[in-house]
Amino acid sequence: EDKVVQSPLSLVVHEGDTVTLNCSYEVTNFRSLLWYKQEKKAPTFLFMLTSSGIEKKSGRLSSILDKKELSSILNITATQTGDSAIYLCAVGRRSGYALNFGKGTSLLVTP
Amino acid sequence: DAGVTQSPTHLIKTRGQQVTLRCSPKSGHDTVSWYQQALGQGPQFIFQYYEEEERQRGNFPDRFSGHQFPNYSSELNVNALLLGDSALYLCASSLQGTPNEKLFFGSGTQLSVL
Numbered sequence: 001e002d003k004v005v006q007s008p009l010s011l012v013v014h015e016g017d018t019v020t021l022n023c024s025y026e027v028t029n030f031r032s033l034l035w036y037k038q039e040k041k042a043p044t045f046l047f048m049l050t051s052s053g054i055e056k057k058s059g060r061l062s063s064i065l066d067k068k069e070l071s072s073i074l075n076i077t078a079t080q081t082g083d084s085a086i087y088l089c090a091v092g093r094r095s096g097y098a099l100n101f102g103k104g105t106s107l108l109v110t111p
Numbered sequence: 112d113a114g115v116t117q118s119p120t121h122l123i124k125t126r127g128q129q130v131t132l133r134c135s136p137k138s139g140h141d142t143v144s145w146y147q148q149a150l151g152q153g154p155q156f157i158f159q160y161y162e163e164e165e166r167q168r169g170n171f172p173d174r175f176s177g178h179q180f181p182n183y184s185s186e187l188n189v190n191a192l193l194l195g196d197s198a199l200y201l202c203a204s205s206l207q208g209t210p211n212e213k214l215f216f217g218s219g220t221q222l223s224v225l
């Protein structure tokens with residue numbers, strides 16, 4: 001059975017801190033790993049990673065995939081209160097259309 | 112450019128009733144997926160529709176059924192509601208042929224079963 005495990009499950013930091021969120025997976029026929037940000041209700045797409053070692057960046061957010069270790073990290077530098085959200089990691093297979101999500105990491109950034 | 116829209120936003124039903132949730136995909140998208148997100152959990156895949164056909168189904172009972180219309184919009188039907196069906200139901204759209212893992216989600220329908 002496929003598994004996607006995120007850690008930590010929750011995190012409280014101060015504005016300006018840097019955070020690292022982790023995602024590990026056990027998936028048959030891996031194709032891609034995705035990160036989503038969920039504020040209130042609708043998850044919004046952040047990154048899709050398919051190759052090891054290639055960092056994807058968007059502003060203060062970055063992510064990298066390690067296919068040897070079956071894991072990925074999401075880094076957020078200089079955190080702001082607007083970064084408070086649930087960060088979801090999901091994995092897609094070559095055979096199929098479903099995304100398998102982890103439980104998410106709930107991040108709270110305090111002023 | 113309209114994103115993914117879902118209706119209704121909230122719904123309260125009692126056990127045994129039936130419910131229909133609706134979804135309009137992002138403009139230009141032709142594929143619709145439905146996910147169930149229980150409190151404190153990640154979204155779980157229910158099924159995906161493309162060309163008006165269900166082309167993959169997750170581990171959900173037959174009480175969950177769906178439909179896709181020629182305009183690509185979709186409905187999710189749940190029969191014989193159970194308390195455990197209380198969850199946020201998310202619709203996501205994508206475009207066949209693109210990286211179809213890159214989903215665009217709606218804001219969901221919050222279903223409460225009493």
